[in-house]
Structures are given as C-alpha cells and as structure tokens.
Amino acid sequence: MSIKLGVPSKGRLMEKTFDWFGARGVRLSRAGSDREYAGAVDGIDGVELVLLSAGEIPRELSAGRIHLGVTGTDLVREKLGGWEQKVEELAQLGFGHADLVIAVPAAWVDVDTLDDLDAVASAFRAQHGFRLRIATKYHRLVRDFLRDQGVADYQLVDSQGATEGTVKFETAEAVADITSSGDTLRANHLKVLSDGLVLQSQATLFRSRCAVLCDDSRAVLAKLLEQLSLD
Numbered sequence: 001m002s003i004k005l006g007v008p009s010k011g012r013l014m015e016k017t018f019d020w021f022g023a024r025g026v027r028l029s030r031a032g033s034d035r036e037y038a039g040a041v042d043g044i045d046g047v048e049l050v051l052l053s054a055g056e057i058p059r060e061l062s063a064g065r066i067h068l069g070v071t072g073t074d075l076v077r078e079k080l081g082g083w084e085q086k087v088e089e090l091a092q093l094g095f096g097h098a099d100l101v102i103a104v105p106a107a108w109v110d111v112d113t114l115d116d117l118d119a120v121a122s123a124f125r126a127q128h129g130f131r132l133r134i135a136t137k138y139h140r141l142v143r144d145f146l147r148d149q150g151v152a153d154y155q156l157v158d159s160q161g162a163t164e165g166t167v168k169f170e171t172a173e174a175v176a177d178i179t180s181s182g183d184t185l186r187a188n189h190l191k192v193l194s195d196g197l198v199l200q201s202q203a204t205l206f207r208s209r210c211a212v213l214c215d216d217s218r219a220v221l222a223k224l225l226e227q228l229s230l231d
C-alpha cells in the first residue's frame with residue numbers, strides 16, 4: 001500500500017515544494033511533460049505524488065483521498081469549516097507567504113480603518129439602497145473576520161480572479177484578496193486598511209485526519225515523516 005502526497009500542479013508553489021522535499025532527500029518530479037499531471041517520487045518507497053490544483057488540495061485531504069498535502073493555510077481555512085478536525089498542520093514550509101487583506105480605493109482619503117469602512121458602509125446603503133460590495137473568493141474568512149470586527153452593513157460579491165479589477169469595473173466598492181508585494185493593489189489604486197489584515201498565509205504541509213491507513217501505509221508515513229525530520 002502506498003500513501004498519497006498532494007502537491008500544487010504548477011507555478012511557484014509546485015517548484016518550491018519540490019525544492020523543499022528535495023532538500024530532505026525526497027525527490028519529487030513530474031512524470032512526463034510539463035502538461036502531464038502525473039508525478040514521480042525518488043528517495044523513498046511507497047509514496048505516490050498526486051499533482052492537483054492548490055485550491056482542491058484541502059477538499060482532497062478532508063475526503064481522505066490524499067494522506068498528505070501541500071497548500072496555503074488560507075485555502076485550508078477558507079475551504080474547510082472546522083479545519084482543525086479534518087487536517088493537522090505538520091510544517092510551515094517558509095514560502096508562499098501572502099496576506100489576506102481588506103482594501104478600499106486609495107481615493108477614499110478619510111477611510112483608513114474598519115471603523116471608517118463601517119461608517120462608509122452605512123452611509124452607502126442609505127444613499128444607494130443596497131449594501132456596499134466587497135469582492136472576494138475568501139467568503140468564509142472575510143465574513144468571520146468582519147463579524148468579529150463589528151462591520152455588518154456590507155455584502156460579499158464573488159470574484160474568483162482579477163479581484164482588484166472589480167472596483168474599476170464598478171462591480172464592487174472594496175476588495176478582500178491575497179497580497180504579497182502589494183503591486184497589484186497599487187496598480188489598481190487600492191489601499192489596505194490599517195487594521196484590515198484578515199490572515200497571514202504560507203505554504204504548509206498538512207496531514208489528513210480523515211484518510212484511513214492500513215499498517216503498511218502507517219509504516220510508510222512514519223518513515224517519510226522521519227526522513228522529513230517531522231516525527
């Protein structure tokens with residue numbers, strides 16, 4: 001029996017994950033061309049590499065279809081309600097750092113804090129007859145954060161990409177999205193609220209609490225974690 005390790009199938013996250021495992025003697029690679037989503041593992045027997053969308057890895061972990069998975073903490077917390085019951089964080093990998101933030105138009109010179117946003121939101125509703133729109137793909141995290149911070153008079157609108165563009169295209173008044181360099185926010189004339197940090201994320205190795213392990217698989221997992229110095 002083998003255990004399944006899910007890794008992002010493309011981009012920086014995939015390459016840096018390969019580097020992280022490689023530095024610990026577990027060599028991960030794509031099996032064929034850049035377009036093929038099959039993987040190979042050298043340096044340990046019984047581990048199968050599964051290349052997946054970063055956004056699907058939380059669901060695969062919680063369904064128990066993969067035993068281990070690398071993805072951002074933001075995606076696990078967003079996609080899995082009660083995530084701590086479903087997965088265990090084994091190691092923060094030290095890359096893929098990004099902040100989930102609330103940002104508003106830079107031209108809103110009087111709006112710097114969540115309190116300011118709350119005041120604007122109430123005035124906006126009175127003036128326009130509908131609630132101020134915040135575009136995001138992080139519905140759970142943003143809703144929970146704004147509830148805890150006492151901001152209520154808003155609505156979330158779904159944006160699965162190019163979220164910073166929604167303000168210019170007038171489908172939202174504010175955004176909640178991941179930022180790392182800040183370039184995308186600046187280029188779209190947006191600014192982060194001073195207390196608008198929802199979550200700091202980085203690439204993390206997770207273990208499924210839902211995957212069933214036979215004795216052989218348990219032994220493979222223990223050997224892998226020992227090789228990664230995580231036992």
Ligand SMILES: Nc1ncnc2c1ncn2[C@@H]1O[C@H](COP(=O)(O)OP(=O)(O)OP(=O)(O)O)[C@@H](O)[C@H]1O
Pocket residue numbers: 011013052053054055056071072073074075096097098178179180181201
């Ligand atoms: N600019 C960035 N800098 C660093 N990390 C980022 C950046 N943008 C996104 N990330 C992180 O990368 C991870 C994957 O992001 P995202 O969901 O956008 O995946 P993707 O690249 O669109 O892949 P897929 O569509 O296959 O899921 C997330 O954990 C996110 O926090």
Ligand SMILES: O=P(O)(O)OC[C@H]1O[C@H](OP(=O)(O)OP(=O)(O)O)[C@H](O)[C@@H]1O
Pocket residue numbers: 160161162163164177178179180181182183184185
């Ligand atoms: O602060 P920065 O360094 O500019 O990075 C932030 C951007 O990176 C991510 O987008 P990505 O490139 O993954 O595309 P997406 O908008 O389609 O998610 C994120 O959604 C921001 O748009």
